[in-house]
Amino acid sequence: MSAVLAEAAEPRDATAPAALLEAIGLGRRFRGLAAVDNVSIDVRVGEVHAVIGTNGAGKSTLINMLSGELAPSAGTVRFGGDDVTRWSQPRRARSGLGRSYQRTTIFAEFSVLENCRLTAQASEPRPWRIWERAANDARGIAVATRALAAAGLDGDAGRIASTLSHGAKRQLEIAMCLATAPRALLLDEPLAGMGAEETGRMLALLASLKPTHAILLVEHDMDAVFKVADRITVMVNGQVIASDVPERIRNDVAVREAYLGDGH
C-alpha cells in the first residue's frame, strides 16, 4: 500500500494537462461515521478515471459531493480552476459538470426527444418568454438531436421514454447529460443491469466521449473498468487505498487483498 501511495505522489509529467475536476482532502461524516475520509482525486479531459470499491466504500457519497448534491464536511472541490465547494448542484451543472445516476432517472412519461430538449433548456432557460412554445424550441431540439445521435438513439426520438429497453434508458440518461454540453461527466454505474451487447455499446460511447470530456466512472463491472479506464482509484471504507494505471492496480497486493480477490 505504501509503495502505491508513494508512486501516486510522484510529480506528474509536466506536459500533462491540468485537472479539470479536482477534489482535495474531501471528507463527509454521517453521525460520526466517516463515509468518505480525506479523499483526493482528479480527472483530466481526455481520460476515464474509474473509481472502484465494495458497496459502502463511499463511491456514491464521493460522486454526490463532486456533483454538489451533498455538502462535504471537509475538503475542497475545484472545477475548471474555480473553487466550487460552496456552489449548488444546478450552478455546477450549468458550468459544465454533468452526472448520471445509478438508478435510471429519466422523465419516463416524456418523449425521448423531450427528455434531452428539457435538459438542454437548462443552459438557456429564458422562462419568462411564455409566449414562445417549448415544442418549437429550435435550439433545444437541435442540441437534443445531436445528443441522441451521439448516444446512438437517433431512431427513438419520438418514443415515450418509459417504453425503451433498460439499456436504451441508460443510453438516454447519458444523452440527457450530453445535451447540457458538459465538460466533465460523473457516471454512477452506467453499466448496471446491462447485457453484454449493451455493455459493449456503452463502452464504445464512453470511448467516443473521452477525447473531449473528463470522465469519472464509478462501476462494478471490473472487466469493463480495466478495458476503458486510464486510471483507477480504489476505495475501501471511505478511504483511497490505491490510485494508479490499470496494470499496476491489477498487481497491487493491497488492492487484491481488500477488493479484487486473488482469483481475479
Added chain:
Amino acid sequence: MASDAALVDAHAEVGALPDIGRREAGGWLVPAAAAVALAALPLVVSPYAQDLIVRIAIYAIFALSLELLVGATGLVSLGHAAFLGIGAYVTVLASGDSGASLALLVPLAMGGAAAYAIVVGALILRTRGVYFIMVTLAFAQMAYFVVHDTKAGGGSDGIFLYAKPTLAIGAQTLLDLGQRLPLYYTVLVMLVLTYAFIALLLGSRFGHALAGIRVNEQRMRAAGFSTTPYKLAAFVVAGALAGLAGLLLAVKDGAVNPELLSWHESGAVLLMLIFGGIGSLRGAVLGAVAFTLLKELFQSEALLGSLASHWQLTLGLTIIAFVAALPRGLIGLGARVRDLARGRAAGASP
C-alpha cells in the same frame, strides 16, 4: 374522510400522469365552443341559473389556479383557500363604503394574494410530499385565524361589500358589477383569460420545466435548473389567480367571511381537481362544474327533503364512488368507457 382518501390517491397519482402539454381531443375548439355557448346562455336561462353559472365559473378559475400547482408542478397544496380569501377580503376592504374601480381592485386582490404566496412559498417550497401538504395547511390556518380573530375583517361574522365595483372612463360607467349581466360576462371573460393564460404557460419552456420538476426534480437540478425559483413562480402565479377568484366571489356574494379561508374550502377545490381529472385544464373546469352542481343537488331540500341537511355525507359518498369508478376523473370518462367496451369485447370472444 372522503377528502382524506382522495388526497392520498391524488398524491400517488401526481408523479405518474401523462404529459400535461399533450394535445387533447379537439384542441382549442372544445374550450372555445364552450365559451361561446356560455356567452349565449343568458339569452335562454333563468336568473337563478345565471347565478349558478357565475358561481361555477368562479370556482373553475379557483380550480385552474390550483391545477397549475397540483397537476402541472406536482405540488399538492391543502391551503389554497388562503389566497382565495385574501383576494376576497382585499376586495371588500379596498372598496370601503363608496366602492372602487375594478381597474384598482384586480391588481390589489391579485397582488395581495401574490404577496402572501411569496412569503409562504419562500418558507415552505423546500419541503416535499406530505410535509408540503401539511405546511400549506398550517399557513392557510394561520391566515384563517388572523382573519377570524381580528376586528379589521369583521371577525367571525365577516363584512359586507356595500358598493360593488365598477369600471369607468371619466364619467362614463362601462361596467357595473352590481348588475347581473355585466357580472356574468366579466366572470366569463376572466375564466377565458385564466384558462388561456395557464394553457400558454404550460406550453412554454417555463411550463415544460414545471413538468420536469413534477416528474423528477432531482434530475432537473442535475441538468442545471435551480428548481426553487420555478416552483416559487408557479406558487405565486397560482396564488394571484386564486386571489382573482376571491375578488369575483366577494363581488358575487356581496360579503366575505372567514370560512372562505378555511381548510374546507381548500379541500373542496382539491376535490374538484380529483373529480375532474388532475393533469388537465379541462378536467379542472369539469370538476368545478360537477362538484358545484352536485353540491347544489344534495343541498336541495325541494329534491331530497330532510336528507339535504346531510349533504356533506351524500356528496362525499358520491365523490368516493366516482373516483373509484373513474380513477382519472371525469376527463378520463371516454377512455374508461372505451377500455370497458374493449374488455367486454375481448371477454366475449375468447
